[in-house]
Amino acid sequence: xxxxxxxxxxxxxxxxxxxxxxxxxxxxxxxxxxxxxxxxxxxxxxxxxxxxxxxxxxxxxxxxxxxxxxxxxxxxxxxxxxxxxxxxxxxxxxxxxxxxxxxxxxxxxxxxxxxxxxxxxxxxxxxxxxxxxxxxxxxxxxxxxxxxxxxxxxxxxxxxxxxxxxxxxxxxxxxxxxxxxxxxxxxxxxxxxxxxxxxxxxxxxxxxxxxxxxxxxxxxxxxxxxxxxxxxxxxxxxxxxxxxxxxxxxxxxxxxxxxxxxxxxxxxxxxxxxxxxxxxxxxxxxxxxxxxxxxxxxxxxxxx
Ligand code: CP
Numbered sequence: 001x002x003x004x005x006x007x008x009x010x011x012x013x014x015x016x017x018x019x020x021x022x023x024x025x026x027x028x029x030x031x032x033x034x035x036x037x038x039x040x041x042x043x044x045x046x047x048x049x050x051x052x053x054x055x056x057x058x059x060x061x062x063x064x065x066x067x068x069x070x071x072x073x074x075x076x077x078x079x080x081x082x083x084x085x086x087x088x089x090x091x092x093x094x095x096x097x098x099x100x101x102x103x104x105x106x107x108x109x110x111x112x113x114x115x116x117x118x119x120x121x122x123x124x125x126x127x128x129x130x131x132x133x134x135x136x137x138x139x140x141x142x143x144x145x146x147x148x149x150x151x152x153x154x155x156x157x158x159x160x161x162x163x164x165x166x167x168x169x170x171x172x173x174x175x176x177x178x179x180x181x182x183x184x185x186x187x188x189x190x191x192x193x194x195x196x197x198x199x200x201x202x203x204x205x206x207x208x209x210x211x212x213x214x215x216x217x218x219x220x221x222x223x224x225x226x227x228x229x230x231x232x233x234x235x236x237x238x239x240x241x242x243x244x245x246x247x248x249x250x251x252x253x254x255x256x257x258x259x260x261x262x263x264x265x266x267x268x269x270x271x272x273x274x275x276x277x278x279x280x281x282x283x284x285x286x287x288x289x290x291x292x293x294x295x296x297x298x299x300x301x302x303x304x
Pocket of ligand 1: 048049050051052053123263264265
């Protein structure tokens, strides 16, 4: 029985296998339509979500399985004070696999230590979001055809942006990646990720507050939302939230084959006018997330 709490729980070879499987699902979905007949996925979401929860559920339905949903902690016994451990001990009596999102960092890890079925971390606080990274890696694979020798800019809230943390960790196992970290001083990448993932692996990187000056060198631009729900005061959020807004004008100096990514939801940080630019790939990421979650469910359930 295996859980996925951190993207580093999966080896680069396993990531390649998941990408290959997802591409096969895309090319022949009927082959997979009954792979999970009789199986149940529970989605335990203690924090809001549109894409992650619904794509997990769509993934399980498209594999022939069924879904048990807890979309809102307030409608569960968590609202009466039940612990995460007791919740998963209970839900693992009903489901074969659980996808959990929680505002507290480490909650899915605690869940995995108390569950008799696999736990998938669907986002824990400002820490990790490994299945968003699976969506991101499939998108990069499709758009760039490689993970080595790319220059990738991460822009916005690098402090609380869990998708950024997981993707940097995943990319730190490839060669020749250059990391361009663009954020306000207050929202810089946490030291533990910069040191462990980037510096210890001798990757080239720069930290800057200026998006426009680095735009021409980027192969990928990964925009992020300022994470309002992680701020201690509203005043700081309001001061920082519109610091970076990507517009068609700002893309004029970018490479013609730039890949613009965003885990979504978007607030203001990408103008809707960018959506029609062929370089905008954020809605492709949404769809890719479903296929990668299908591949991950198959792997963790041990389905051939
Ligand atoms: N990218 C992502 O996690 O989106 P949701 O919060 O809508 O699930």
